[in-house]
Amino acid sequence: MKTSRSGAAGPWFVLCLALLAGGIGLEFAADIAPAFWVGAKPGAAAAIGAGAAAFAVISANLARFILAGRGERSDDADRS
């Protein structure tokens, strides 16, 4: 039976939105030391986070497409 994917996502979405807003607000409000590279500049963490999430989704798709075995886990190929 297919179930809705959005049901439980709502509260987590609100939580993450609050985290993002709070983080960006605090980062721009706080007195922050000079960044040692562009990835450490204010706002860059959001880009890294979104990129990491995209990496997770792409990895999952890629792994399921290339490396997934068939059926349920009974993957001992050396089973005689």
Place this chain on the structure above:
Amino acid sequence: MPIALNPGFVLLLAAPLVLALPRGLRPPTIAAAAFAALWLVLGRDFGVAGFVRQMGVEMATLQLDALNQVFGIALLITLMLIGAYTSGRQNRFEDAAILTLAGGAVSALFVGDHLILFVAAASLAGLGATWVVFASSHPDAPRAGVRFMVWHGLESLFFLVGAALHLVAHGEAVEAHIDAGSLSGGFIFAALLIRAGAPLAHVWLKDAVSRASPAGAAALSAFTAMLGVYALARFFPAEPMLMPIGAAMIAIGAFYASAEDDLRASAAYAQIAHIGLCLALIGIGSRLALAAVEGHAFTIIIAFSALQMGLGCIVQILGDARVSMIGGVGRVAPISCACLIVAGLAVAGAPGFAMYPTLTAALSAAAQWDTRWLWLAFSGLSAVLFAVLVLRPALRLYGAGAAQPAIGKAAYGMVLGSVLGAFFCLAIGLAPQWLFGLTPSELTMSPFAPDRLARQIELMGAAGIAFLSMYVFGLFPRERGTSLADLDALYRGPVAGAGRWIGIVALRVFGAADRAAEVLSTRLGGATGFLMRQLDHPYRPRLASAAQLVALVGLILVAALAGRL
């Protein structure tokens, strides 16, 4: 006067004892042994003690310093939690195996720089780990145990060769640092990379953890690979090779953790990624980096054991902990699932949870232009794990739809162990200064400084929004009960087949050679017998004998004539 006893010996002495104890006394015995060992660790000043002479080699069985103290405290706290956790089930052999594993690992920590004793204790821990897998009731556990034994056999072989060459080259001298470029150092380095789960050897951890029992998985998470991290930090600090190796472990771990349906295997891959972070920090080798390794190893041990204990409760309820089958379980087992989410947040480095303070220390250690790629990998790992070990299971646990029919129930002891694990995840995350005070180069940074806190919550918020958006719009693949092929698929499939084929061919060649040898020996035996029979009758009258007699008479006549002349 403080007792000069290696704390690991207490656990090793308790291991045979639990085999004989009734069920009710085994968990308190495990916890009491861990407490006694912790008392031995904390009751002594730093230094060397317990000298013995064995087979002509002088050795100290106890060397306490800041490095092994941090690891020892983490392992012994975890053993106490596992002691509480084991009260929920009945398996005396697994209890003894866990104590042997923990005893070997803790003994290896506290022999300090003595390589031979370290190798002996680490090999004992490896045997204990294999026993833990064999003691599991999982249907694939015996085969996983054999594979695990092969990995540990290979590691022990490298250890043995490395230690022997080291002994030849350096005698009994105890050296704090070993050169990975030397022959002996290379073997020891390779053995430790296997133990730490470096690329190509990373498969044993997820293979063993996903086939072990719930308590066994928690013990394997704490006591196996982390010993490799400790030894690399002790013997190979600032080894540059460890930086790319660590980065590769982060990439492999994050990749598979994102895709694995089995959450216990996914957690094991996440642990591989965090161990990679530790190895990269050891490779950086600065005082801050080495202090960050200490702290991060401590929180890895606590947080991943807590995560495996939480997942073990799900295994107890459903028979497995696959994302595809945990839908709605949050309503059936709210406490276990809450502990699971807390442990997941700790593993992801969420502020206020165990791994956040040590992750900020790691980021500070890598915050240089030369190592910015490592800094990026550390940051990205936190975001990936938040998506795949917190949001992904949470969406299923508390999602719509009916829960799977439960086949069992998490026992009180298992829930208690998970709650205690979650408590430690929160306690360390909220008050990390005592942990920072334990590290060899005391960390003085404040993890809750506004810039660090802002960066981390911004990172996790953005990762969460991006992941949830892609999940809701169906870009994340639907959860199915599939298994993913890793390197082990190679040696369990084609390599195992090739091994079987080579075995059959070798047996046939051996059989043919055996038959040929049998025919040859029969013929040689016949010929030898014939010769012997001939020699047994030297005076038998024959034509040749008559000729010899005539020749002899002729020679005598010639000699007589020559004498007269």
